[in-house]
Amino acid sequence: IAMFGGSVFLFPHPVKELADFLKGHNIHINYDAAHVAGLIAGGMFQDPLREGVDTITMSTHKTLFGPQGGLVLAFEKYAEAIKKATFPGLTSSHHIHHMAAKAVAFAEALEFGKEYAAQTIKNAKVLASTLNDLGLKILGEKKGFTQSHQAVVNVLDYGDGGKIEADLEKANIIVNRQLIPGDIKAKRHYMHPGGIRLGTSEVTRLGMKESEMKQIASFIKNVIVDKKDAKDVAKQVAEFRKNYQKTQYCFDNKLGAYEYVKLR
Structure with missing residues (x-):
């Protein structure tokens, strides 16, 4: 196989x-x-x-x-x-x-999937290119960084992926530590790899577009490069997120994105 x-x-x-x-x-x-x-x-x-x-x-x-x-x-x-x-x-x-929930998800993919997928990829490209412009090393530069919802950052100039992941989480920014090319040869442990992985699927689903990706990139730079206090950045992120609390690309966007639906 x-x-x-x-x-x-x-x-x-x-x-x-x-x-x-x-x-x-x-x-x-x-x-x-x-x-x-x-x-x-x-x-x-x-x-x-x-x-x-x-x-x-x-x-x-x-x-x-x-x-x-x-x-x-x-x-x-x-x-x-x-x-x-x-x-x-x-x-x-x-x-x-x-x-039933899967049926709704598939129906929404048929109705809104093309628009959602296109915006998700646009967002990933802008997030990656903005981070690159801000001085971080983004994998895949020669190929335009990404053609999916993901971007991968080499963070070895600032620490390791495990530490950076934890630092960003303290600032209300969730990413994944990520093994990158060269890590295995350098015998880096998967818990402390050379990179982090970013994704734009959820932020796109909340209605964010290219301009918001530039703001997110700035938040990430503040933590990784500028070493600003995570608590201060967390407050800025929370304030930024207040405007994005509704699910988009769906049949019912009146409910809050993280609210439970009452059936009775």
């Missing part, structure tokens, strides 16, 4: 270029779309099944905004084998209480 995908997914993978070779050697091709499913659904990323993969595995709760769960997409000839492997082979339940 050949696997495409990754937790860092800045650019489309070379599926077209390798599919014929792999199939010529009777190798099954799977594409892990966990991080980019919403971008694919919106037609703004590569189209793996049409580019030659046999199956796609994906989550329903990252760029595709549903409850936690997973999906396997495939051509009909694999259907029975996948069904048997999934149940009773690997799982005992498909969590029926998730089904």
